[in-house]
Amino acid sequence: MLWADLAGKRVAVWGFGREGRAALDALALRLPGQGVDVYLGADEAESARAAYPxxxxxxxxxxxxxxxxYDIxxxxxxxxxxxxxxxxxxxAGxxxxxxTALWFGGxxxxxxxxxTGTKGKSTTSALIAHLARSLGVRTALAGNIGLPLLELDDGEADLWVIELSSFQTSEALGVDLGVVTSLYEEHLDWHGSRERYVDDKLKLLxxxxxxxxxxxxxxxxxxAADHPGLNTFDDAAGWHVADGWIRRGPVDVLAVDRVSAPGLHNAINACAALAALELMGLDALAAAPALSTFVPLPHRLQPLGERGGLRWINDSISTTPLASLAALESVHDAHxxxxxxxxxxxLDWTVFVEAMRVQAPDAILCQGRNGPRIADALEAAGxxxxxxxxxxxxxxxxxxxxxxxxGTVVLSPGAPSFDQFKDYAERGKRFAELAGFEPRAATIQGLGIL
Known part of the structure; x- marks a missing residue:
């Protein structure tokens, strides 16, 4: 959809989070004088009336x-x-x-x-932007990662790296390269079923x-097999991880322990980023050393440090049982x-429970709304x-x-935060406080155009 399609129409904005405010700002800039209604929560009404009289x-x-x-x-x-x-x-019409759709249309x-991807999409997006910038490419990093595209509506960049959630993939248009990092079940309450979630996520293809x-x-x-422009990563012919190295085919390129973001899954995310650079015509081999200077994203296996003899890791963004398993596998500690x-x-926790039957940590703390259900399943499995x-x-x-x-305390909930917190960032900051650290701002470095 184009902005011109809204001119003179009955228009409403539904939602007053950062995306909603970005839409209101862009509408005022693109179509001055255009009437608009806003639907929001009662606690947001006063600030909305002040900001958008x-x-x-x-x-x-x-x-x-x-x-x-409304028309639109x-x-x-x-x-x-x-x-x-x-x-x-x-x-009714x-x-x-x-x-997102308005940005792509324009x-x-x-x-x-x-x-996109169930897991790894934010880190992979940030890695692509970081590596491209290391080569001197003026790059935009925006989207679901924390900066609405409309906030950069007038920005100019040589390369746009856009993270899309499963809520947004159907709104993309004219993408040069679509990257899917992984696919597991998630957001079933939004999509209604696993099948619909998968279908929606893969609309990016x-x-x-x-x-x-x-x-x-x-x-x-x-x-993806029928896509005429199909490419892969994490296979032996291309960018993959083997024997402690990030490899391009048979060639060792960078030791995994030089990647600043911890864990095997982040090394695989790095492979996705390098493969994406290569497909966009950039020198991935020259960019690879910059993986050591990447600043890991907050709340994603974020090492907070040591307090009271314990190490603390904040993986608050984890919202699936498989993400909790991946976090546990990345922690190399006896306790x-x-x-x-x-x-x-x-969500089904069976895979997690079965993995815990084989090898469980010293303690599994089940908390929150679905904590009793997880604990019941674990105890029933012995x-x-x-x-x-x-x-x-x-x-x-x-x-x-x-x-x-x-030992090490790992927060990797495998579930959203909404039972206790407004979002995963608030949950992660609260975890840091409880561990004895200053609350860390959920600021992702590199957002915008650099």
């Missing part, structure tokens, strides 16, 4: 009747495209768009790499001239306490050292007692 503010959630009164609604990504009220209004021909996917995921590879649990989206805690603060206290001043 010309907008009509509705401090309620819109129903199908309200939505049907710009919705925030977190609002499911499958909500009954949205589908009802759509059937209301068109729905987003900041930037045809932009040199772009769009990255259709929007991309060329695609780059993880060769070690057969189901993903099969879905580990793992904190799991949070908002319950109904896993030892399972502890129950009402919330994150209690879990940290139990972890301290369990390790007795020796």
């Amino acid at each position: 010309h907008a009509v503010v509705h401090a309620v959630a819109p129903d199908a009747v309200a939505l049907s009164s 609604v710009i919705k925030s990504p977190g609002i499911s495209a499958y909500k009954p009220e949205l589908l009802g209004a759509q059937a 209301t068109r729905f768009t987003s900041g 930037h045809a021909g932009t040199r772009s790499v769009a990255v 259709a929007a991309s001239a060329r695609v780059l996917v993880n060769a070690m995921q057969p189901a993903l590879l099969a879905r 580990v306490a793992l904190i799991v649990g949070g908002h319950d989206r109904g 896993v030892a050292n399972v502890f129950r805690a009402t919330d994150l603060a209690a879990a940290v206290g139990v972890a301290r007692n369990a390790l007795q001043g020796q």
Whole structure:
């Protein structure tokens, strides 16, 4: 959709987070005088009226009747495209768009790499931007990673690196290279089913001239097999990890321990980034040494340091059981306490439970809304050292007692934060506080155009 399509129409913005505000700002810049209504929470109404005095503010959630009164609604990504009220209004003729769709509509021909995946998409996006900049390429880093595209609507860059969530992939258009890092079940409450989640996530393939996917995921590879521009990473012929090295085919390029972001999964993310650079015509071999100067993203296996004889690792962004397993595998310590649990989206923890039957850490702290369900499954499988805690603060206290001043405490919840916190960043900062550190701002270095 183009901005011109909104001119003179009945327009609403649904959501007043950063994406919603970016849409309001861009609308005022692109179409001065255009009327707009805003739907938001009651606690946001006062600030919205002060910041956007010309907008009509509705401090309620819109129903199908309200939505049907508009020609076009710009919705925030977190609002499911499958909500009954949205589908009802759509059937009545209301068109729905987003900041992402409007940005892509206005930037045809932009040199772009769009990255999605259940896990690894943020780090891979940031790595691509960091490596491209190490080669002197003026690069934009934006999207779901923390900077709405519309905040850079007038920016100019030689390369755009755009992270897309499964909520946004259907809104991409004219992408040079689409990267899919991984594919597991997630966000089932937004999409409604695993099948729909997979279908939505892989809509990026259709929007991309060329695609780059993880060769070690057969189901993903099969879905991408018919794409005429298919490329892979993490296979022996291309960029992959083997014997402690990042390799290009048979050639050792960089030792894994020189990659600043810890863990095997981050070395694989680095392979995805290097492969993407290569496909965009850049010198990946020359860029590879810059992997050692990359600043790891906060809340993603972030080493906080040592307090009380214990090491503390913040992996608050972990929202699937498989992510919790990956975090546990990346920690090389004889004594580990793992904190799991949070908002319950109904995900299946069977794989996690089976892995714990084979080898469990010193303590598994099950907390939050789905903590009891996880603990029940672990105990039913005969896993030892399972502890129950009402919330994150209690879990940290139990972890301290369990390790007795020796080992590593890992927060990798495998679940969203919404049962106790507004987002994963707030949860991660609270974990840092509980561990005895200053709350660390959830600031990702390198956002914007550099």
